[in-house]
Amino acid sequence: MTNVVLLGPPGAGKGTIAARVAAELDLLHLSTGDVLRDEVARGTELGQLAQGFMERGELVPDHVMLAMVRERVNGREGVLLDGFPRTLAQAEGLARFLPVHAVVYLAVRKDEVVRRLGSRRVCPSCGAVYNLVTQPPEVPGRCDRCGGGLIQRADDAPDVVARRYEVYERDSRPLVEHYARQGKLITVDGARPPDVVASDVIEALRP
Numbered sequence: 001m002t003n004v005v006l007l008g009p010p011g012a013g014k015g016t017i018a019a020r021v022a023a024e025l026d027l028l029h030l031s032t033g034d035v036l037r038d039e040v041a042r043g044t045e046l047g048q049l050a051q052g053f054m055e056r057g058e059l060v061p062d063h064v065m066l067a068m069v070r071e072r073v074n075g076r077e078g079v080l081l082d083g084f085p086r087t088l089a090q091a092e093g094l095a096r097f098l099p100v101h102a103v104v105y106l107a108v109r110k111d112e113v114v115r116r117l118g119s120r121r122v123c124p125s126c127g128a129v130y131n132l133v134t135q136p137p138e139v140p141g142r143c144d145r146c147g148g149g150l151i152q153r154a155d156d157a158p159d160v161v162a163r164r165y166e167v168y169e170r171d172s173r174p175l176v177e178h179y180a181r182q183g184k185l186i187t188v189d190g191a192r193p194p195d196v197v198a199s200d201v202i203e204a205l206r207p
């Protein structure tokens, strides 16, 4: 079985692509965002530890993230990691308990990410998410589900998105280069519809 890491900037559609690829290739989809939220919600020892860092506005340290991932992997093969590793140190820690066979990088340019995330609107009342381009509400500015007024999250404002993209690029570059040196990197053009991107990724990973 193959263990895969999926990398890409915010707005590249990692979650959607990962879910489709995992279903098609029968891989365990581990979204570290979901794992983290689940550990916190269940109040596990690791979850409480992570929550402490988050409440202080700090990043959850590598060893805590690694312990969570290790517990989920639990010796099994055929894992698709989405959102992890984020740093070279995490990649080195991961290699101690999970051999990574392929790393897919979803390449999307900054202006495309700004366009995608900039058209996102959310309903603060019920949490529904819309996209003015791909999934607009029936009545402009109103939530289909509850009728609440839609807003743009501060995180999705163009200048904030551009900054997040730049930070991601800077922080992930050593990771991308690390996997490229190992001959594991597969770069896929992520600026296309999710179906097309997912098919390409599946094709590239099939034995």
Ligand SMILES: [Zn+2]
Residues within 6 Å of the ligand: 123, 124, 125, 126, 127, 128, 143, 144, 145, 146, 147, 148
């Ligand atoms: Zn709503």
